[in-house]
Amino acid sequence: MSSPVCRAAAIALTGIEGTTVMVEAALSQQLPGMAIIGLPDAALAEAKLRVRTATAQASLPLADRFVLINLSPAALPKQGSGFDLAIALAALSASRHLPPGRLPGTAHIGELGLDGGLRRPTGLLSAVLAAKSLGFERVMVPAICSAEAALVPGIEVVAVRDLAGAVAWHRGDPADRAGWWLEPRPARSAPLARAEGSEPRGDPDREPAGAPDMADVIGQPEAVEALTVAAAGRHHVSLLGPPGAGKTLLATRLPSILPDLTTEESLLASSIASLGDSSLTRLVSRPPFESPHHTASAVAIIGGGDSSGVRPGAITRACHGVLFLDEAPELPRSVLDALRQPLESGVIEIHRSHLRATLPANVQLVIAANPCPCGNAGSPDTAEQCRCSPSVRVRYLQRISGPLSDRIDLRLTVRRVSTALLGESMPRRLGSRELRERVTLARDRAAARLTGTPWRVNGELPGTWLRGSAARLPRGDTAVLDRALSRGALTLRGYDRALRVAWTIADLEGKERPGRQELARALVLRGGAMP
Incomplete structure (x- = not known):
């Protein structure tokens, strides 16, 4: 008599977009063992070892037969350790340790430790958002990151401490002694807050101590007003001027005058932030700011992908915020020109032989450049004379191509501030x-x-x-x-x-x-x- 096929639902992420994966488990008359099929990557293929050890540690050993795990759809590449919980529960159901009734209707997201404990997988918030959009009403996640999953409104979050707690919930054991509970849903009217590790919002009439403020900019009223225009319309900006003129100072203060993110923007920015290793306890409410070094590669700025998954670049991490490229002419021209399409469309499309992903890239671009390699060209406010030849100056600025420059709405020339402007007679500077x-x-x-x-x-x-x-x-x-x-x-x-x-x-x-x-x-x- 053949063994029944037991199924548990999981979520596969491609970038920040999710697909339902049904984890199928069946027993066969072979020597004890386990195999995982369905295009798993190396981390996912190793789940068979984690699952066998974790189930034994939880006093829930698998049947003494061969367990075959299929990840459907089989043609979709799958990455990461977030499938561990679904694989373990499907295998335990096939081994008759728990009823299969609620397994397919619940999205299971979590990495297994050898002791049966559950850990946060990368991109948890993105996976929960995807589960909601795919029609799931319930998601099971590790207890240590359940607060992050509960940030998504409209979906029930089952928090479990370990594999035994997950089995207990599926068996219907009471929550008070089974190692699981339901996370309370966030209030609809609750204000959004910054991600963990950021300054608290506090009083809106007072900026947090030490926060960047536009009042820090001295003697550049025209540039401050131009950045105000840029912030109001979300326009791209270029800053041209000698070293020490305040280009970086201006760019880093731009996010401080941008409005808070809307609810939709906040969820998207938070889901992108969740692709990192840190768990979020609050949604991102302020526009993000990314400033990659001028030695960064195209993959670091634009993003990329291979068989191990999609890697968002700085332009995606800065979505609904500011992407600042300092010393822009020092970046390879190919990297700068790769920005042209996403600046128009607001998305990045990554195409590989076995992978296609679309990542958000709705950013406000700020680029800063010196007028020449030495930085003194055309600057009457410096004692040092430019020693660059005219051809060198032209080639330097031509690294920013015409098509990219044409996509810049505001082009500002910033001069060094005279010492005469540092006195007390200066007009009052507006704060952020x-x-x-x-x-x-x-x-x-x-x-x-x-x-x-x-x-x-x-x-x-x-x-x-x-x-x-x-x-x-x-x-x-x-x-x-x-x-x-x-x-x-x-x-x-x-x-x-x-x-x-x-x-x-x-x-x-x-x-x-x-x-x-x-x-x-x-x-x-x-x-x-x-x-």
Whole structure:
């Protein structure tokens, strides 16, 4: 008589997207052993050793027969140790240690220790989000990371300390003595908070001690105002200037004036953060900031993948936040040009021979560069003279290709601050909280105007919509941009991006629509020559 096939549900992650995997277990008349089929990677193939030892340690030994584990769908590559719990429960069900009734309807996520204890697998929050989207109403996770799983609303979380607790829950044993419990669901009205290890939000009228603040920027009022425009419309920015002018200081203060993430953005940013080794106890609420070194490879910045899985790059980790590339001309040109497509589409598509994944990449790009290798070209505010030849200067800046530069909305030239500006007569500098209030109001105006469209900020608007009947501006107002386009000072993409910036300036000033002044200012911020 053949052994029945017992099934337990698990989640396979490809990037942050999940697929239901049904773990099938059956016994056969062979020498005792275990085999796992269904395209497992090395870590998953080793689960057979962990499962046999853990079940024995939990006093739940498997049947003295050969256990065959199939991971369905078999053609999908599967990685990681997060399948251990489902494999163990399916094998125990086949060995008649627990009833199979609730196994297929519960998503099981957890890594087994040799003592039967459960550990957090990589990407737990992403797996729970995927389980919810795939229709699961319940997920079983290790107790040590159950608070992270409970951050996902609308799904029941069964927390288990060890394999024995998981078996007890499936048997229906009472929770008070069986090593399992149900995590309480988060309140819908509960405010979002930062990830574990970040500063608490606290009083909204007071910034946390030591937090980056735009008030730290001295003597750069034009640059601060330009970054406020960039934050309000989520526009890409380039900063050009000599060393010591404050480019890095400005870029690192940009996230401090961005509004808090929306609920949807927070869940996505948190699921990306969960791909690391640390467990989250709170959702990410502030825009992330990534600043890879200029020696970083294309895989480190863009992301990559192979048979061992998908590896998100800095552009994905910075999703809904800021990606800052300091010393941008020092990066390989191929790496910089790889940014062109995701800046337009907001996603990264990774294609390999046996792998295809789509990762989010909706970022605000900030690049900083010196005007030449020595940094002194065109700087009248320095005693040192530039010794770079004209051809060297041209080649240096040409490492940032024209197509990438054309996708930058704001191009700022930053000068060194004179010592005369360090006195007490300087005007009061606005802090991040005040600027963030302005940015939030401007985004609210844009969101109200864009109601009924798929866009929320001006930086996302396509040129067809900006030049269409819904947002077309009078020719008399757009004359300054039309002349720049006719002279070749702007491409059509640059024309559209200048329109985006003009709408953002109007939102910051509380105007219903941009006029000549806003359009001219947008052209100047883009670095275009005025007629």
